[in-house]
Amino acid sequence: MNSTTQQKRSADPRRLWSAYAPPAALLVLFILAWQCATWLWQIESYLLPSPADVLRAGVEARGLLSNHVQQTLRETLLGFGLALLVGVVLAVTIDLSAFLRKALYPLLVISQTVPIMTLAPLLVIWLGYTIWPKIIVVALMCFFPIVVTTVDGLSSADPEMLALLQSMGATRRQVFRIVRVPGAIPALFSGIRIAVTYSVVGAIIGEWVGASQGLGVFMLRAANSFRTDWVFVAIALCSLLSILLFTVVSVAERLALPWYYTSTRAERWEEIEGEA
Numbered sequence: 001m002n003s004t005t006q007q008k009r010s011a012d013p014r015r016l017w018s019a020y021a022p023p024a025a026l027l028v029l030f031i032l033a034w035q036c037a038t039w040l041w042q043i044e045s046y047l048l049p050s051p052a053d054v055l056r057a058g059v060e061a062r063g064l065l066s067n068h069v070q071q072t073l074r075e076t077l078l079g080f081g082l083a084l085l086v087g088v089v090l091a092v093t094i095d096l097s098a099f100l101r102k103a104l105y106p107l108l109v110i111s112q113t114v115p116i117m118t119l120a121p122l123l124v125i126w127l128g129y130t131i132w133p134k135i136i137v138v139a140l141m142c143f144f145p146i147v148v149t150t151v152d153g154l155s156s157a158d159p160e161m162l163a164l165l166q167s168m169g170a171t172r173r174q175v176f177r178i179v180r181v182p183g184a185i186p187a188l189f190s191g192i193r194i195a196v197t198y199s200v201v202g203a204i205i206g207e208w209v210g211a212s213q214g215l216g217v218f219m220l221r222a223a224n225s226f227r228t229d230w231v232f233v234a235i236a237l238c239s240l241l242s243i244l245l246f247t248v249v250s251v252a253e254r255l256a257l258p259w260y261y262t263s264t265r266a267e268r269w270e271e272i273e274g275e276a
Contacts, residue, residue: 031112049229057229064218065157069237071214075131075203076241079138085194086139087146088188094147095154095180112144115201120209134206135213141202142195146188146211153187186260189253196245200238 031051038050058065090108094101104267116137117170123133157180163177207216215234220231 005049012091046117046226046228048133049232052230054232057227058233058236061230061233065215065237066233066235068213068215068218069241071211072200072203072207072216072238073241074243075134075206075214076138076199079135079202080142080196080199080245082135082191083139083199084146087143087191087195088150090143091147091154093149095153096176100199106146108144111140114204116141117209120206121204125229129210129212133209134203134211137206137209139201141198142206145194145198146191149187149194150184153184156187157183186253186257189249189257193246193249195255196249197242200242200246204238 030140038045038048040055043050072202090104094104105207119140120137123125123136127133127136160176161179161183164250165179197261203214203215204219207214208220215238219231219234222228
């Protein structure tokens, strides 16, 4: 299949419809059911506001939300960037040394058994009410999937390509640069997609423990004031930020790996057509 045919299929309206119509329809049905439930059972807005109430509250609070959204996004991006840097360096280190793999990998797994909420207060004590505790919380939530997927990607290089380069006298560095790194990039992006969905949650957790600004702070203040509609607005914004970041990563993956993106999805589409 040539690249022109693949590009046409990637832009096929049927593919777009099959990919996005089901979740969109389910979301619309959920919102309609929510609206009808609050109307039929006359649920008080402080217990469960209707979607219409949440929309009105969002418009009402738009002036307050701007700074909070910017602060949360700043913490999210800085923490995610730190996690990406540390995660890739750790993954390469683990891959290059069998001893470090045996020493570090179990510790990385153990680190995920410690609840982040127990570490956040300690970070505030050690670093104060600055942006750094929030950045580190985000990094702690994001770095593990990046490390694991990158290590797996580096260790799953094509054995035939490895044997070919070794037979041609390539050095270990050349093998790493020519085969192992390109082969690990799709796995790295898989880890990044997982991690980026955690990043906003990490920022919110850090803000709950100690902050003066951010969506987490806005959410706590709204809850203390029994403004449940504002709490739902904050939740919706957190979800939108996560979706936005996930979309950015997906676009970056497609730009960085056009060959992988096109061939993989073309194969899946052929499987769907065959089943149909």
